[in-house]
Amino acid sequence: MTTTVGAPAREVDPVARGRARRTARRAGVIAVLAVLVVGVYALSLMVGNTFYGPGEVIDVIRGEIVPGASFTVGELRLPRASLAVLAGAAFGIGGVTFQTMLRNPLAAPDIIGISSGASAAAVLGIVVLEVGEGTVSLLAISAALATAVLIYLLAFRDGVVGTRLILIGIGVAAMLDSVVSYIMLRAAVWDLQTAMRWLTGSLNNASWEQVTPLLLAMLVAGPVLLGQSRGLVLMQQGDDSASALGVRVERTRLVSIVAAVALIAFATAAAGPIAFVAFLSGPIAARIIGGGTSLMIPAALVGSLLVLSADLLGQFAFENRYPVGVITGALGAPYLVYLLIRTNRSGGSL
Amino acid sequence: MTDAHSLVVEGITLGYGDRTVIDDLDLVVPPGRITAIVGANACGKSTLLRAMSRLLAPRGGQVLLDGKALHRLPTKEVARTLGLLPQSPVAPEGIVVGDLVSRGRSPHQRIMARWSAEDSAAVSEALRMTDTLELADRAVDELSGGQRQRVWIAMALAQQTDVLLLDEPTTFLDVSHQVDVLDLLTDLNRDRGTTIVMVLHDLNLAARYADHLVTVRAGKLHAAGDPGEVLTAEAVREVFGMNCQVVPDAVSGKPLVIPIGRHHVGDLTPAPVEV
Numbered sequence: 342m343t344t345t346v347g348a349p350a351r352e353v354d355p356v357a358r359g360r361a362r363r364t365a366r367r368a369g370v371i372a373v374l375a376v377l378v379v380g381v382y383a384l385s386l387m388v389g390n391t392f393y394g395p396g397e398v399i400d401v402i403r404g405e406i407v408p409g410a411s412f413t414v415g416e417l418r419l420p421r422a423s424l425a426v427l428a429g430a431a432f433g434i435g436g437v438t439f440q441t442m443l444r445n446p447l448a449a450p451d452i453i454g455i456s457s458g459a460s461a462a463a464v465l466g467i468v469v470l471e472v473g474e475g476t477v478s479l480l481a482i483s484a485a486l487a488t489a490v491l492i493y494l495l496a497f498r499d500g501v502v503g504t505r506l507i508l509i510g511i512g513v514a515a516m517l518d519s520v521v522s523y524i525m526l527r528a529a530v531w532d533l534q535t536a537m538r539w540l541t542g543s544l545n546n547a548s549w550e551q552v553t554p555l556l557l558a559m560l561v562a563g564p565v566l567l568g569q570s571r572g573l574v575l576m577q578q579g580d581d582s583a584s585a586l587g588v589r590v591e592r593t594r595l596v597s598i599v600a601a602v603a604l605i606a607f608a609t610a611a612a613g614p615i616a617f618v619a620f621l622s623g624p625i626a627a628r629i630i631g632g633g634t635s636l637m638i639p640a641a642l643v644g645s646l647l648v649l650s651a652d653l654l655g656q657f658a659f660e661n662r663y664p665v666g667v668i669t670g671a672l673g674a675p676y677l678v679y680l681l682i683r684t685n686r687s688g689g690s691l
Numbered sequence: 692m693t694d695a696h697s698l699v700v701e702g703i704t705l706g707y708g709d710r711t712v713i714d715d716l717d718l719v720v721p722p723g724r725i726t727a728i729v730g731a732n733a734c735g736k737s738t739l740l741r742a743m744s745r746l747l748a749p750r751g752g753q754v755l756l757d758g759k760a761l762h763r764l765p766t767k768e769v770a771r772t773l774g775l776l777p778q779s780p781v782a783p784e785g786i787v788v789g790d791l792v793s794r795g796r797s798p799h800q801r802i803m804a805r806w807s808a809e810d811s812a813a814v815s816e817a818l819r820m821t822d823t824l825e826l827a828d829r830a831v832d833e834l835s836g837g838q839r840q841r842v843w844i845a846m847a848l849a850q851q852t853d854v855l856l857l858d859e860p861t862t863f864l865d866v867s868h869q870v871d872v873l874d875l876l877t878d879l880n881r882d883r884g885t886t887i888v889m890v891l892h893d894l895n896l897a898a899r900y901a902d903h904l905v906t907v908r909a910g911k912l913h914a915a916g917d918p919g920e921v922l923t924a925e926a927v928r929e930v931f932g933m934n935c936q937v938v939p940d941a942v943s944g945k946p947l948v949i950p951i952g953r954h955h956v957g958d959l960t961p962a963p964v965e966v
Contacts, residue, residue, distance in 0.1 A: 356789045356818060357811045359828045363790070444781070574783070575797060581746050581777035586850070587770030587798035632785020632830075 363631065367639075370629055374642035378426065381649040385422040386414055388657065421547040424612055425648040425665070427555045428544075429622075431608035433644025434566055436619030437626065437636045438601035441573050442594060443503035446680060449620035450605045453510025456614035457517035458488025459606055460539040463613075464521050467536045468528040478554065478610035485606035488513065489598065541666030542615030544652050551611040558607035562600040563641075569597045570635035615651075616666040617673020618644050624676070647672075696772060696853045696886060697722055698743065702752035705735070705742050712738045714910045715752065720854075720903075725880050725887045727901035727918075729894055731931050735910045736890045737778065737858055743888065744775040744856045756854075770798035774852035776843055778859055782831040788842050789827040792817055795849030817848035821875060837868040844872065848879065855879070857889040861896070869893070873900045898922050899945045906930045922946040 386398045393401075393410045400407050401414045436449040450456055462484030466477040492513055496506035521540065528536055538545070572593040575583040580590045605619060625647075626639035651668035698720040705713040712735040720726055720743075730736045741747040743754055745761050754761040756773065774795075782791060795817065796810045818824040821841040826834065831842060840860065847855060860876070861869040873896060879885045891897040897904060898918040906913040906921060908930045914921045924937045927948055940947035951959060 354811060354815055355824065356793070356814050356827050359787065359789045360793065360806070363787075444783075571797070575794060577781065577783040578794075579777065579779070579781045581741070581775070582780040584746055584766065585744060585770060585773075585775035585777065586794060587767035589766050627785070633783055633787065633790040 363634075367630055367634060371639055371642065374639060374646065378642055378645045378649065381646060381653065382422050382426060385425070385649060385653050386418050388653070389413065389418060416548075420549050420552050421544050421652070422649065424544055424547040424552050424555070425652050426645045427552065427559055428608040428612040428615060429618060429643075429645035429648030430563075430641035431555065431559060431604040431644070432615060432618040432648075433622035433626075433640040433642070434563065434637050435601040435605040435608070436621075436644070437623035437640035438566055438569075438573065438597050439619075440623045441577060441636065442597055443506060444577055445503050445507060446620075446624050447507050448503060448510075449623070450601070451614060451617060451619045452514065452677075453507055454492060454512075454514030454517055455485050455488050455510075455602060455605055456609050456619070457514040457521070459485040459609035460614050461517040461520045461524075463539045463610070464524045464528075464536050467539070468524050468532045471532075474550070478607075481610040482603070482606040485609060486599075486602055488517070489602045493598070538613040538664070540613070541664055541670055542609075542613035543664030543666060544612055544648075545664060547612070555607045555611045558603060562604045565600045566597060566604075567637060569593050569600070570637050573597055574633075574635050612648075613664075613666060615648055616670035617677070618647050618669050621647060621669070621673050621676060695722070697755070697757055698773075698854055698886065698888070699755040700739070700743060700752070701755060703739075703742060703749045703754065704751035705738050705747060706750055707738075711750070712910055713742070713907075716907075716910070716912050718905060718912060718915065720886060720888055722886050723880070723884045724902040725876065725900060726889070726903040726905060727897040728888065728890045728905045728907060729892075729897050729930070730907035730913075734907045734930075736907045739907065740775075740856055740858050740888065740890050744773060745769050746775070767798050770850070770852075772852055773854045773856065774847045774850045776847045776855075776857045776860055778862065780843055782839070784832065786831050787827070788823060788829055788831055788834070788845075789814070789818075791831055791842060792823075792827075792845045792849050795846040795851075798850060813851050814849045817845040820848060820878065821845040836863050837865070837871075840864055840868070840872065841875075844875065852885075854886045854888070857887070859890050859892060861891065861893065869896060876900070894922065894927070894948045895940065898947070899940065899943050918945055922948065 383395070383398070387393050387395065391409065391413060393414055397407050397410045398414055401410050402419070436451070439448045439450055439453070440446050459481040462480040463477050466472045466480045492506060492510045495509045525533070525536055525540070537543070572583065572588040575586050575588050576590060576593065584590050622640040622644040623636055626636045626643045630636060630639050647669060648665060651672070652665040655663040655665050655668045700716060700718040702715050702717055703713060704711065704715055716739065728736045728739065738747065742749055745766070748762055756764065756769065761769065793810070793814050796813060799810065815824070818827060821844055823838065823841050823845055826838060826842065831839060834842065840863070844860065860872050864872065876887055876889070877900060880887050901918055903915065904918040904921045905915045906926060913930050914926060922937060924935050927933060927935045927937070934951040936949045936951065937946045938949060939945070
């Protein structure tokens with residue numbers, strides 16, 4: 342048992358004890374998740390067409406020249422796995438921020454069209470405007486932000502209600518997805534390979550040029566969101582209740598939306614809209630951590646774990662290689678159906 | 692002990708969109724007492740309470756907390772002096788009672804500060820006062836309506852504010868739980884000197900439990916004062932548009948409103964109601 346810090350003179354305090362127990366359990370779960378992320382990360386550096394042992398991998402990371410491994414591990418696997426960790430974490434945090442803020446698991450950015458906005462702009466850039474990779478990323482990021490603003494404005498009437506925002510978002514997502522499909526139909530064959538990434542998300546051709554901007558975005562937006570997490574958690578009780586507890590509701594909401602959209606946009610620009618990761622990470626984290634606390638860190642770890650494992654599976658578990666988004670999509674779609682059935686059965690609105 | 696805080700409403704005008712709900716209303720909340728606000732549906736009493744708790748910015752006039760304009764004070768500072776139990780707060784999915792009540796400590800915590808012994812003591816005391824200590828490890832979703840309401844009140848108590856505003860704290864509760872809640876608030880007022888302002892539906896309970904009764908009619912203050920003076924048959928007719936008799940209640944001696952409708956009124960021929 343943990344010893345309870347706090348008032349020593351008091352009789353056994355069941356509240357403090359319960360609290361300490363939950364804190365310890367939460368820390369334990371986070372530690373296990375972190376170990377799993379590190380483990381799968383290491384595994385994806387070693388496994389491939391050629392197996393390299395931990396020693397060789399560490400040598401490569403330390404900058405030594407190892408014949409074969411230096412290229413395969415240093416130039417292919419390392420950026421790929423790092424991108425997986427970062428994109429997964431970004432989708433996880435961005436997703437759970439929206440889900441917490443709108444009190445609804447369906448409110449993930451990949452359901453309400455923010456990822457679709459990034460995809461549509463990227464495909465437009467590649468196929469129609471024929472611009473370079475950097476410009477494509479910029480387009481994707483601006484489009485994600487613009488889509489978020491559009492959905493927010495369309496949903497705004499005497500304040501924003503979660504359900505209305507979600508339904509409008511799903512509609513916007515459908516329109517943007519059809520834009521993507523239309524452009525892909527007209528694409529030249531040589532553009533298809535690049536543009537395909539923007540449909541389901543893929544880590545093929547991952548390079549350090551994609552990792553760096555995402556890492557910077559994480560370093561800026563991550564701490565900002567963590568700073569808002571206490572307020573966001575209180576806002577689950579409703580704006581009035583949170584405000585009575587000293588939360589600056591409007592400010593918290595604005596800062597969180599901007600930071601979360603930025604994370605989603607940068608991640609989408611780097612790896613495409615890896616299907617359902619933003620949508621799945623939060624609920625999985627909630628299931629294993631329990632309710633009532635901030636889910637940002639656990640959701641980030643779950644996101645990383647999802648993308649890393651799905652990418653490994655996609656590369657090596659089947660006869661053909663599948664992009665990571667195909668695997669996460671296959672995992673996420675049944676959960677979406679389950680959620681819709683459950684809300685339908687309980688007679689609730691979305 | 693804590694009747695040092697003053698809460699004063701000065702010529703306040705409130706509204707949503709282009710609708711004015713409260714029009715130029717003045718109100719002085721007596722410190723260290725229990726004030727109940729009553730009025731017909733949609734008369735603006737909840738809106739008034741929202742403005743008094745800083746949730747709604749006034750169109751005109753102001754609310755003064757200790758002489759300072761409430762809307763200029765920082766949210767967190769207000770939250771240390773003035774607590775609010777809104778009408779229908781939402782319990783986050785899966786949260787346990789102890790954690791929900793602990794959230795009442797938020798305004799007292801700094802960003803990275805540890806949970807202190809003082810926080811722990813406040814939460815335990817709030818649970819004990821509301822008789823919910825044994826529920827501490829239960830999920831809020833599993834509780835009955837009456838238990839849940841006591842847990843929300845516990846959260847507001849853990850906030851340890853000297854002023855506590857409650858929007859219909861007895862809604863959805865059966866009569867015995869209503870009395871429990873009002874007894875609890877009276878204890879709080881007597882033991883800690885907490886100033887309490889609540890919007891209530893039940894006129895008779897309001898008359899019994901309030902030291903100070905405020906009636907609101909169509910966005911204006913109708914009367915304010917001792918329940919025995921404020922709650923007359925005349926006042927009920929004007930505020931609620933209903934005929935009634937007001938007699939001293941046999942238990943407390945406070946006014947008891949006996950409604951007079953069109954049926955089951957014996958020999959009384961009801962006078963037409965003028966609104």
